[in-house]
Amino acid sequence: MEIKPRQLEIIEATGKILTQSGVNGLTIKRLADEMNFSESAIYRHFESKEDIILTLLKYLTQNISVILDKIPCTSDADEDLKTVFRRITVYFKENPYFAVAVFSEGLLDESLRVRDTIMNLVGMMTRHLLSIIERGQQENKFITTIVAGDLAQIVLATYKQLMFTWRFQNFEFNITKSVDKMTDTFLLILKNHPD
Numbered sequence: 160m161e162i163k164p165r166q167l168e169i170i171e172a173t174g175k176i177l178t179q180s181g182v183n184g185l186t187i188k189r190l191a192d193e194m195n196f197s198e199s200a201i202y203r204h205f206e207s208k209e210d211i212i213l214t215l216l217k218y219l220t221q222n223i224s225v226i227l228d229k230i231p232c233t234s235d236a237d238e239d240l241k242t243v244f245r246r247i248t249v250y251f252k253e254n255p256y257f258a259v260a261v262f263s264e265g266l267l268d269e270s271l272r273v274r275d276t277i278m279n280l281v282g283m284m285t286r287h288l289l290s291i292i293e294r295g296q297q298e299n300k301f302i303t304t305i306v307a308g309d310l311a312q313i314v315l316a317t318y319k320q321l322m323f324t325w326r327f328q329n330f331e332f333n334i335t336k337s338v339d340k341m342t343d344t345f346l347l348i349l350k351n352h353p354d
Contacts, residue, residue, distance in 0.1 A: 160217055160218060160221050162214070162218055163204070165204055166204050166205070166214065167218075168194065169190065169194065169201060169204055169205065169211060170211060170214055170215040170218060171254075171256060172190055172193045172194050173185060173190060173211050173212065173215055173256075173260075174215060174254075174256025174257055174259060174260055175193065175256050176189060176190060176193060177256065177259050177260055178255070178256050178259040178326065182212075185208060185212075186208070187201050187202070187208055190208075190211070209270050209272065209273065212260075212273050213272060213273060213276055215257070215260055216260060216273065216276040216277060216280060217276060219257050219260060219280065220276070220279060220280045220283065222250065223247060223250070223280065223283065223284065224283060226246050226247060226250055227243065227246075227247075227283070227284075227287050229246075230242050230243060230246060236291050236292070236294050236295030236298060236300055236301065237295070237300065237346050239291045239294075240288070240291050240292075240295075240314075240342060240345070240346065241339070241342050241343075241346075243287060243288065243291065244318065244338050244339075244341070244342050245335070245338070245339070245342075247284075248334055248335055248338045249335065251322065251334070252334055252335060255325075255326070255330045258322050258325070258326065259326055281315070284315060285308075285311050285312065285315055288311040288314055288315060289307055289308055289311040292307040292310050292311055292314075292349070293307045295349065300349075300350065301349040301350065302348075302349060302350070310349065314345050317341060317345070318338070318341065321334070321337055321338060321341055322334075325337070
């Protein structure tokens with residue numbers, strides 16, 4: 160997906176407004192004001208508010224996909240799980256307004272197309288986690304009494320909650336350190352402890 164520089168500016172400003180005011184606060188007028196543009200200048204790049212949100216989400220999905228694809232699969236499922244969360248967290252730390260978009264409950268109600276795009280992104284992340292957890296289970300490193308899909312959902316839900324907390328605290332705490340702690344805690348839970 161190719162994004163022009165001006166479109167990127169618009170979707171970054173969109174993320175900022177979503178962070179400050181939620182989806183109800185996002186209007187073309189407010190976006191134009193934020194960027195010192197006319198509304199017609201926004202419409203030269205996007206057809207609608209929904210089009211802007213969809214482009215933001217597709218751009219984010221593309222970037223997260225590239226990050227996940229570049230993570231090497233090692234023989235250590237523990238380290239692979241840590242690496243996934245570290246790399247995604249670094250991306251969100253560098254682009255905090257995108258974190259709000261993917262982990263925003265309000266956007267799910269915006270439209271069917273927006274919801275499907277968010278679910279596509281979350282599904283991609285879940286599948287990646289699932290493959291690591293399944294590998295850890297096959298290697299007898301992780302517990303097998305809980306289905307890998309359920310474990311992936313729990314881990315991702317906890318990550319989502321941590322990102323919400325980071326956003327509500329105005330991105331002021333060290334999210335990288337918090338995510339590392341979360342991952343270490345999950346690895347303790349996931350470990351297949353001998354009786």
